Amino acid sequence: MGIIFKAEELTKDYYLTNNDSEERNEAIHVLQGMDFQIEENAYVAFMGKSGCGKTTLLKILGLIEKQTNGKLYYKDKNIGDMSENDRTVIRRQQLGFVFQDYYLMNSLSVEENIVLPMLIDKACATDSIKRAKKFEEILEIGRLAKKRPYELSGGEKQRVAICRALINNPEVILADEPTGNLDSKTSEVLINLFQDIYEKMNKTIIMVTHDPLVASHCKRIIFLKDGQILEELKREGTREAFYNQIIGRMQNL
Numbered sequence: 001m002g003i004i005f006k007a008e009e010l011t012k013d014y015y016l017t018n019n020d021s022e023e024r025n026e027a028i029h030v031l032q033g034m035d036f037q038i039e040e041n042a043y044v045a046f047m048g049k050s051g052c053g054k055t056t057l058l059k060i061l062g063l064i065e066k067q068t069n070g071k072l073y074y075k076d077k078n079i080g081d082m083s084e085n086d087r088t089v090i091r092r093q094q095l096g097f098v099f100q101d102y103y104l105m106n107s108l109s110v111e112e113n114i115v116l117p118m119l120i121d122k123a124c125a126t127d128s129i130k131r132a133k134k135f136e137e138i139l140e141i142g143r144l145a146k147k148r149p150y151e152l153s154g155g156e157k158q159r160v161a162i163c164r165a166l167i168n169n170p171e172v173i174l175a176d177e178p179t180g181n182l183d184s185k186t187s188e189v190l191i192n193l194f195q196d197i198y199e200k201m202n203k204t205i206i207m208v209t210h211d212p213l214v215a216s217h218c219k220r221i222i223f224l225k226d227g228q229i230l231e232e233l234k235r236e237g238t239r240e241a242f243y244n245q246i247i248g249r250m251q252n253l
């Protein structure tokens with residue numbers, strides 16, 4: 001099984017800017033040296049208290065932000081050695097993003113939102129629409145195609161966002177609190193959808209979640225504390241047993 005991501009002593013600092021002088025001064029060491037690997041077709045969640053660096057890490061894995069120090073490999077390629085252009089190509093073609101707040105454009109229809117990543121990637125409009133229709137069918141959102149995002153429920157918006165994330169057939173889906181704004185029933189539907197994407201479409205799913213129930217559907221949990229990896233759990237028994245294990249470990253965070 002191939003390795004999708006490999007991180008070696010990954011760090012990330014942010015600098016607080018002093019408004020008066022515009023000088024960079026105090027550094028916040030958000031990620032403090034992380035080593036991990038994520039294999040192909042993994043289903044993994046990062047968990048940890050608010051502010052421990054989960055979103056920052058996901059942005060680095062999504063090539064949205066750069067690490068400060070350490071190395072990150074995407075399929076054996078050192079991201080640090082790549083041009084901005086090569087990073088953008090990987091981001092557009094191999095990574096799909098799902099965010100808590102959906103990030104859909106209200107000025108566009110649902111279908112236009114879905115095809116946008118293909119059009120940005122210079123695909124032909126007719127092919128893009130054809131492909132969008134296929135995914136709309138799989139995700140059961142065909143009836144919403146002509147609507148605007150503001151007319152949809154949270155669950156529907158997240159289905160559209162997932163459809164958009166899948167449209168370029170990425171290898172990896174990066175999801176930041178994908179059920180964070182949804183009620184428990186809608187979350188369950190979304191979790192089942194992620195399960196199908198993992199099992200039937202063979203994608204690698206990397207998510208950040210606070211929700212132990214959502215996390216219990218993953219195969220592996222990496223717990224973060226203060227910008228470091230605290231420990232890991234791998235699912236070996238039933239989902240229910242995994243859920244209980246996760247709850248137990250969350251108390252250490």
Ligand SMILES: Nc1ncnc2c1ncn2[C@@H]1O[C@H](COP(=O)(O)OP(=O)(O)OP(=O)(O)O)[C@@H](O)[C@H]1O
Nearest residue numbers: 014015028030048049050051052053054055056057
């Ligand atoms: N662009 C930025 N500039 C400065 N500090 C930042 C920036 N982005 C994040 N931080 C800080 O880095 C720390 C980690 O933030 P991050 O969003 O990664 O945490 P998180 O674990 O995802 O939190 P939450 O669970 O609340 O979403 C926080 O202290 C945050 O304020």
